[in-house]
Amino acid sequence: MRFLLPIVMLLLSACSNLPVAIKEAPSPDWQLSQVATQAEQHKGDSIRWGGQVVKVENDDNGSTIHVVQFPLNSFGRPDSDGVSQGRFLIHSDSFIDPYIYKAGTLITVAGIVKNKETVTIDKKSMSLPVVTATQLYRWSKNDYSRDPYWRGHPYYYDPFAYGPYYGPGLRPSWRYYDGYYW
Template sequence: MKAYLLLCCVLLTACSSLPPAISDPPHYDLSYSEASQNLTKYKNAPVRWGGVIVDVANEENRSLIQILSYPLSSQGRPLTDQPHQGRFVISSPEFLDPAVYEKDTQITVAGMLAGEIDRTVDKKVLHLPLLSLTALHLWPDYTNNPMYGSYGTYNAYYGYPGWGGAFYRPIFFPPPR
């Protein structure tokens, strides 16, 4: 019996698709607003932030992604229905393809607060927090997926797809009123 329980635990932990740095926040989860008020105090602090990609710039030795910051859910996904907190930039020594990391994609990153960087938005120069990247996760877009309804969220009326609810009623019809 213990062997079956151990096997189940191993299989369930293998199903997690998030990197551990994304799924588990740092011991002290430093918020964006705290860090942006005093960047020198929190230099080299581990952070887990997320938001929506605004811009990708590839330089000779690094790639920079500018992100519009949003608060995170308990799973680490950006809560884009909340007000945004500002912008930050992540730096990676690897090439990050703008075709993969495209604008308006939700992303969660983990890294170390490396200081600040100046970025020009329109004609205004902003001093933004800079993170040296440890891990990142791009979130899938469910807005046009009929399995998740027309509102981009899971439609609980039909039950879990593959657990019986989707087999008894077509999932692309709206619920009766």
């Protein structure tokens, strides 16, 4: 029984490295679709949004991150398989390294709605909400929530795959799916 305590403590602290602003949504939890149409009315409101980085622009005034929004799961991690509500911009006074926050990186931002800015995407002009970042969190690719075992994927881990439980030629085939060999 004594050996269970460290395991329980480890499991309870699994998400404790996340900042509180990323783990917990502000109240009220404004969604991008609500703010995008009326950004002037939501100026100064706290938000928590996430998505996938499109690009990072740096200049003398700071950095701007272009993000495609995706819905957040219960940990505050963007679900890139979800339906996007559009795009938004994150402004930071500090330098954001485009190598670390390269295109395709999943991020979650907690911040304040600043204003709207018109940007050109391909040949179309769009007016996007701008968020001043108070907390920015970059998600790792090895995050367990992307593991197919936790997502109920059909190629889940088989604990009997290496034992004598399968006869000759009956072992499961290994497949590469979603970044994992199964």
